[in-house]
Amino acid sequence: MAASPTTSPSLELPADATLPERHPEAPAPGEPIPPHSAVCFGCADVPHGLRLEFRVAEDPAGGAAVAARMVLRPDQQGAPGLLHGGLLTAAFDEVLGSVVALVTRPCVTARLETDFRRPMPIGSTLWLHARVDGRVGRKLYVTGTARLDAEDGPVVGTAKALFLKVGMEHFLRNSRPEDLEALGVSAEQIRAARS
Numbered sequence: 461m462a463a464s465p466t467t468s469p470s471l472e473l474p475a476d477a478t479l480p481e482r483h484p485e486a487p488a489p490g491e492p493i494p495p496h497s498a499v500c501f502g503c504a505d506v507p508h509g510l511r512l513e514f515r516v517a518e519d520p521a522g523g524a525a526v527a528a529r530m531v532l533r534p535d536q537q538g539a540p541g542l543l544h545g546g547l548l549t550a551a552f553d554e555v556l557g558s559v560v561a562l563v564t565r566p567c568v569t570a571r572l573e574t575d576f577r578r579p580m581p582i583g584s585t586l587w588l589h590a591r592v593d594g595r596v597g598r599k600l601y602v603t604g605t606a607r608l609d610a611e612d613g614p615v616v617g618t619a620k621a622l623f624l625k626v627g628m629e630h631f632l633r634n635s636r637p638e639d640l641e642a643l644g645v646s647a648e649q650i651r652a653a654r655s
């Protein structure tokens with residue numbers, strides 16, 4: 461899809477960007493991508509979560525791509541009977557983050573832009589697609605599309621994002637200690653990262 465004329469300059473693919481390949485240990489096209497965490501609002505089976513379901517998609521140019529689906533529930537309304545717009549942005553954050561994770565990890569969202577093209581009725585299914593368009597150093601440039609009720613359905617939203625590769629210290633320094641400890645990180649490791 462052509463870039464919107466209002467896209468932030470920091471989201472435009474730089475001329476020196478290269479197309480990154482999937483990591484050798486990442487799942488192959490057609491394979492499902494399991495939730496990356498049991499508590500994730502985007503992909504885990506948690507009560508108010510988006511419950512996105514993923515698979516690796518084929519990318520004609522040999523890059524990294526994912527496809528995902530999300531059923532729109534009554535507890536996700538903004539205007540009556542329609543999906544809350546912020547939840548489309550949250551879905552894009554998860555889907556674009558997931559495709560970046562096929563290339564390298566960990567990464568975090570630095571900037572995310574959503575274009576809302578059509579209303580999204582509750583009860584319908586969003587079919588999302590995302591692709592890593594290029595990488596320059598720590599910066600990964602990603603785009604996504606959401607379609608209604610079929611993989612080739614009408615486009616309801618598009619997104620562009622910049623993700624940045626970070627080190628594990630990003631989480632050791634910033635996440636709640638009790639959540640890190642639940643993952644097996646020792647109190648000493650947390651103290652050392654924060655000293």
Ligand SMILES: CCCCCCCCCC(=O)SCCNC(=O)CCNC(=O)[C@H](O)C(C)(C)COP(=O)(O)OP(=O)(O)OC[C@H]1O[C@@H](n2cnc3c(N)ncnc32)[C@H](O)[C@@H]1OP(=O)(O)O
Nearest residue numbers: 470496553554557558561565567568569570571622624626
């Ligand atoms: C298996 C995993 C599956 C994951 C799926 C889930 C996906 C969900 C992902 C998320 O929601 S992550 C949570 C939301 N994001 C955050 O909480 C990030 C909060 N922000 C930060 O921690 C820092 O601002 C950040 C790590 C993004 C950047 O800080 P750094 O100190 O590492 O970067 P720095 O400021 O040195 O900037 C590096 C480059 O990026 C550029 N940059 C940084 N932030 C930017 C921004 N916001 N917009 C545009 N450019 C930006 C910056 O200009 C610079 O460009 P140059 O190298 O060309 O000089």
